[in-house]
Amino acid sequence: MQLRSILRARPLISIEALAVAASIYFAVASNQTFFRAVAATGALHGAKGALTFTCLFVAIIALHTILLCVLLNRWTAKPLLIVLLLTNAAAAYFMSAYTVYFDADMLRNILHTDGKESHELVSLHALPSIFVYGVLPSWMVWRLRLKPRPLLRGLLIRFVTIVLAIVVTAAALMASFQGISALMRNHRELRYLVTPGNYLVSLVQVARDAEVDHNRPRAPIGMQAKVVGRPAAERPRLLVLVVGETVRAQDWGLDGYARQTTPQLAALARTPAGPINFTHVMACGSSTEISLPCMFSPWGRAHYDKDRIDHSQSLLHVLEHAGIRTLWRDNQTGCKGVCEGLAFESFEHGSVPDVCTAEGCLDEAMLHGLAERIAVNPGDQVVVLHQLGNHGPAYYTRYPAAFRQFTPVCETSDLDRCNRDEIVNAYDNAVLYTDDFLARTIRFLGEQGGRDTALIYLSDHGESLGEDGLYLHGVPYAIAPDTQTHVPMLMWLSPGFSAARGIDTACMKARSNDDVSQDNLFHSVLGLMQVRTPEYDATLDLFARCEHAAPV
Numbered sequence: 001m002q003l004r005s006i007l008r009a010r011p012l013i014s015i016e017a018l019a020v021a022a023s024i025y026f027a028v029a030s031n032q033t034f035f036r037a038v039a040a041t042g043a044l045h046g047a048k049g050a051l052t053f054t055c056l057f058v059a060i061i062a063l064h065t066i067l068l069c070v071l072l073n074r075w076t077a078k079p080l081l082i083v084l085l086l087t088n089a090a091a092a093y094f095m096s097a098y099t100v101y102f103d104a105d106m107l108r109n110i111l112h113t114d115g116k117e118s119h120e121l122v123s124l125h126a127l128p129s130i131f132v133y134g135v136l137p138s139w140m141v142w143r144l145r146l147k148p149r150p151l152l153r154g155l156l157i158r159f160v161t162i163v164l165a166i167v168v169t170a171a172a173l174m175a176s177f178q179g180i181s182a183l184m185r186n187h188r189e190l191r192y193l194v195t196p197g198n199y200l201v202s203l204v205q206v207a208r209d210a211e212v213d214h215n216r217p218r219a220p221i222g223m224q225a226k227v228v229g230r231p232a233a234e235r236p237r238l239l240v241l242v243v244g245e246t247v248r249a250q251d252w253g254l255d256g257y258a259r260q261t262t263p264q265l266a267a268l269a270r271t272p273a274g275p276i277n278f279t280h281v282m283a284c285g286s287s288t289e290i291s292l293p294c295m296f297s298p299w300g301r302a303h304y305d306k307d308r309i310d311h312s313q314s315l316l317h318v319l320e321h322a323g324i325r326t327l328w329r330d331n332q333t334g335c336k337g338v339c340e341g342l343a344f345e346s347f348e349h350g351s352v353p354d355v356c357t358a359e360g361c362l363d364e365a366m367l368h369g370l371a372e373r374i375a376v377n378p379g380d381q382v383v384v385l386h387q388l389g390n391h392g393p394a395y396y397t398r399y400p401a402a403f404r405q406f407t408p409v410c411e412t413s414d415l416d417r418c419n420r421d422e423i424v425n426a427y428d429n430a431v432l433y434t435d436d437f438l439a440r441t442i443r444f445l446g447e448q449g450g451r452d453t454a455l456i457y458l459s460d461h462g463e464s465l466g467e468d469g470l471y472l473h474g475v476p477y478a479i480a481p482d483t484q485t486h487v488p489m490l491m492w493l494s495p496g497f498s499a500a501r502g503i504d505t506a507c508m509k510a511r512s513n514d515d516v517s518q519d520n521l522f523h524s525v526l527g528l529m530q531v532r533t534p535e536y537d538a539t540l541d542l543f544a545r546c547e548h549a550a551p552v
């Protein structure tokens with residue numbers, strides 16, 4: 001046949017045949033990452049492995065056939081398949097480039113990502129593969145003619161097709177029951193690689209959660225919270241809580257990284273009243289969506305309950321109930337509900353000269369006008385600075401030119417166009433900038449003569465920089481590598497604060513290699529600010545371990 005006649009052809013096909021054909025195409029074109037991951041577990045080894053592979057392949061086709069038979073009709077068939085083909089092509093690209101698992105959390109991350117962030121993620125490099133695997137087959141689908149059928153006959157054929165697909169799925173799973181059940185039990189996360197089932201099922205889950213969430217107010221916590229034991233005559237207190245972004249312990253100079261990425265903090269740490277660095281800190285999650293609400297909740301990872309955390313007030317509300325004012329300054333995409341109804345300022349579209357552009361602000365913008373903002377409130381207060389930090393993949397945009405110290409640098413958000421050294425260099429330069437940001441904030445707090453001041457820095461989660469082929473973060477917690485869950489934490493108290501509170505900083509330093517986690521944050525902040533409420537647990541308060549008897 002000549003090319004022209006192929007291009008002109010408009011084959012006639014029934015919707016059921018189209019569903020089967022599309023499912024076969026999905027199994028072959030969109031599930032390579034899934035089969036690669038299955039192979040990596042060793043489950044496809046030998047004759048038994050060949051059987052497992054065949055059965056998995058057939059089951060994936062049959063399951064998607066069932067799904068499509070439910071979704072497709074003569075009006076939805078073409079538009080829906082085209083959307084699926086294009087989404088699949090993009091999803092398959094990101095899964096193979098970054099090993100992304102499309103569970104509900106990942107989908108929430110993507111849906112909550114703003115335009116600027118997604119602009120960084122959509123790389124030109126993805127376009128050829130989206131064209132070949134998405135646009136070309138979409139064009140072919142568009143050219144098809146759907147076979148018209150009388151309603152009853154059509155429904156009957158659809159019903160028979162679905163029953164047959166169920167039988168085939170069951171047969172395939174039975175034929176290799178031992179292999180497949182062991183695989184899915186031991187590697188539950190693999191199901192999030194089966195495309196497009198992964199994101200369709202997750203989408204339904206996210207939509208259902210959103211529906212439930214909509215009219216549900218946050219349950220109050222710590223309504224009776226009170227500041228206890230604080231002499232009224234003492235100077236007002238100011239705690240700055242810096243929530244870091246995507247900084248991992250492995251690249252944190254103070255945690256023993258071979259490269260000094262925290263020179264200023266290291267110099268400060270050598271002085272008597274210098275900051276204390278905690279070396280063994282675990283994050284609650286591997287993404288902002290999980291970690292941020294979790295670290296501000298009383299339950300943490302130890303009693304993790306996403307629904308409960310998302311529908312309860314946070315540490316900041318408890319502080320407010322105790323009469324301590326809070327302020328959230330944000331250089332990211334918001335406080336994820338943690339500061340709901342409380343004072344909030346966004347720098348996402350800030351206009352501070354020299355540090356903000358149309359693309360966004362450097363983190364130091366959050367220090368701009370801070371002194372004036374604090375002066376408004378004469379009493380105790382807690383200010384949260386939510387950094388953009390090391391948010392990837394465009395690490396090279398997170399710091400000004402002066403911090404371009406490790407070179408050569410990966411200067412694109414398209415990580416697969418850079419080698420590993422270039423990616424790590426860009427990432428480490430961004431850590432250098434966080435070092436500067438924290439040192440600046442400590443200096444600023446040191447200059448607040450009228451107040452006792454303190455700073456706590458805690459990163460939300462880590463990042464993969466190519467180890468085991470993984471990039472970015474968000475791998476399900478149970479299988480997340482240490483690089484995504486081991487994070488830096490730092491505390492600093494002004495001499496006035498530690499004296500007034502009777503906190504022995506030498507003791508804090510001596511215990512800074514203890515195993516701690518983001519679960520300690522809620523209780524440590526309440527402890528430091530002397531807030532008493534039933535939710536407070538002294539055993540998780542890192543200051544309580546090093547407290548002298550209160551000075552009389």
Ligand SMILES: [Zn+2]
Pocket residue numbers: 245246287288289460461
């Ligand atoms: Zn994050």
